[in-house]
Amino acid sequence: MHSPLPSTFDPDEVGKGDTVAQDGGAFTTDRRAGEPAGRSGDQRGDQRADQDGELLTNHPVRSQGSVHASSHVSQQSGHAEETLADSRIGALLQHAGKLTADGIERVLRAQQESGLRFGAAAMRLGLVGQEDIDAAVARQFAYPVAMRSHSTLAPQLVAAFHPASAQGDTLRAIRSQLLLRWFGSGRHALAVSGVESGEASSVLVANLALVFAQLGQRTLLVDANLRQGIQHILFGLHPDGVPHRRSFPGLADVLAGRAGLDAIRRVPGFPALSLLGAGTVPPNPQELLERPSFAALHKQLGKLYDVVLFDIAPTSHGAEALAVAAHAGAALLVAHKDRTPITALKRMAQHMAAAKVTVVGSVLVEA
Numbered sequence: 320m321h322s323p324l325p326s327t328f329d330p331d332e333v334g335k336g337d338t339v340a341q342d343g344g345a346f347t348t349d350r351r352a353g354e355p356a357g358r359s360g361d362q363r364g365d366q367r368a369d370q371d372g373e374l375l376t377n378h379p380v381r382s383q384g385s386v387h388a389s390s391h392v393s394q395q396s397g398h399a400e401e402t403l404a405d406s407r408i409g410a411l412l413q414h415a416g417k418l419t420a421d422g423i424e425r426v427l428r429a430q431q432e433s434g435l436r437f438g439a440a441a442m443r444l445g446l447v448g449q450e451d452i453d454a455a456v457a458r459q460f461a462y463p464v465a466m467r468s469h470s471t472l473a474p475q476l477v478a479a480f481h482p483a484s485a486q487g488d489t490l491r492a493i494r495s496q497l498l499l500r501w502f503g504s505g506r507h508a509l510a511v512s513g514v515e516s517g518e519a520s521s522v523l524v525a526n527l528a529l530v531f532a533q534l535g536q537r538t539l540l541v542d543a544n545l546r547q548g549i550q551h552i553l554f555g556l557h558p559d560g561v562p563h564r565r566s567f568p569g570l571a572d573v574l575a576g577r578a579g580l581d582a583i584r585r586v587p588g589f590p591a592l593s594l595l596g597a598g599t600v601p602p603n604p605q606e607l608l609e610r611p612s613f614a615a616l617h618k619q620l621g622k623l624y625d626v627v628l629f630d631i632a633p634t635s636h637g638a639e640a641l642a643v644a645a646h647a648g649a650a651l652l653v654a655h656k657d658r659t660p661i662t663a664l665k666r667m668a669q670h671m672a673a674a675k676v677t678v679v680g681s682v683l684v685e686a
Contacts, residue, residue, distance in 0.1 A: 408437050411455040417447050463533060463589045470588070471555025475522045478529035479589070487530075493682065494530045501649055501679045507621040508647040509679070510543075510629040512640050513654075514667050517633070518549060519684045520653035524630045525553045532592035536625040539583065541595045543643045544632045545571050545604035548597025554586055556594060569598020573616060574607040580619075593624075604632075608642040617646045634667045641674045649677040656683050 409426065412418040418426070418441065430440040438452040454466050465472050465479040472479050477486045501509060511527070513520030521544070528540040542548035551567065568578035578598070586592040601607055620627050631643045631650075644650045650671050654664050668678050 408452070408455045411458050412441070412447060412451060415451070415455070417451045417455075422446050463591075465588055473553045473555070476525055476529060476553060478526040478533070482530075482533065486526075490526050490530045494527065494534070497527075497651070497679065501677075502626060506648065507624065508617065508627040508629065508649070510631050510640075510644040510647040510650045510676075512631045512644065512650055512652060512667075513633045514652060514659050514663050515633055515655065517655070519655065520633070521549050521630050522553065523653055523682060523684060524628050525550060528592060528594075528626075528628050529589065531626045531628070532586075532589050535591055537591055537623070538626045538628070539593045539595060539620060539624040541570060541620075541627060541629045542597040543570060543608065543629045545597050545601055545607065545639070546632060548630070550594055550630055551596040554594055556584055556586075556596065567596055567598065569596035571598040571601045571604070571607060573598070574610055574612050575601065576612070605639050605642065608639055613642075614646060634670065641670060641676070644671060644676045645674045647676075649679050651679055652681040654681060654683055656685055 409418065409423045413420070413423060422441075425444060426437060426441045426446065429435070429444055430437055433440060433443070435443065438447075438455070441447045442449065442452065450466055454464055462482070463479075464482055465476070470479070474480065477484060478490050481487055497509065511520055511524040521542075525540065528538050532538040540550060542550035548569075551569075556567065567584070568582040570582075572578035573580070573582055573595070582598065583593050583595045586594055607613070617627075627647075629643050629647055631640045634640045652664065652667055652671075664681065668681075671678050
């Protein structure tokens, strides 16, 4: 499976030609929203993003005298804070089984001799790796991440493994736009659908679910692609180590009355994220999704979660995608760079509009 680098765009502003094309995969806001291109939304307070995307911090202006008067105190305070932070990282690494008590003593001695921070000293001794340090720092800030060496998540979930990457920045920028344009108005549900068949939209919505959960939002990802759902594979929630086996109850089983909300599973390591998989492959997916039980389920989920994301079948399956999107009330469309015809994208948007579904935006992914 491919790990796409997304970027949003306005279907009316894509440009002319037979296929969707956009430079680079950088995030661009909808021009109708009146915001400039670039990162947005998540960097507030004393921080701002410069034109190159580097993060700058605005420091308050103080008189020179006050700086000199407080310099000694600041140095002592800074040293104390570093020592406290280092001790916490050491405890976290020990709790994770990465360091023993003897190992911590070795690191502390090496730290005193070299003047390095705890993590750097531990890495120099070969006791831990960079991934271990990153995970410990993330836990200090209650920011859930996954370690590739200890996770069953698919590597395409870059928001879990590499949240500080360029792809992670892009996903958070999309999250900010969705919060501003849709979820910020008290709405809870959004459907995500690809214009064409493929796994790109499923990978994208899985990563979006992760970044919403990392924000602390109670997030539920519902795999409503009842024919070819893959969310149980992406999140490693498959029985007996058989990736393509769908024996866990899921959405299809709930709609058929064969299971209840206990079919919803927590994603290990991400306390705010839950998954309702597709479940048993049914012979009648369209009929299941159009039953009154789906409307009742959707209403119930809206009371339990802050964000409910539906991974729906591509619009080539027509009525199935529209049935879910109509209940969600809004859809995010996914197209492939240099491959998806503009006419197909616009036709999909028109179908959504005819079903009274708000198209909040579109996302371009690498083919």
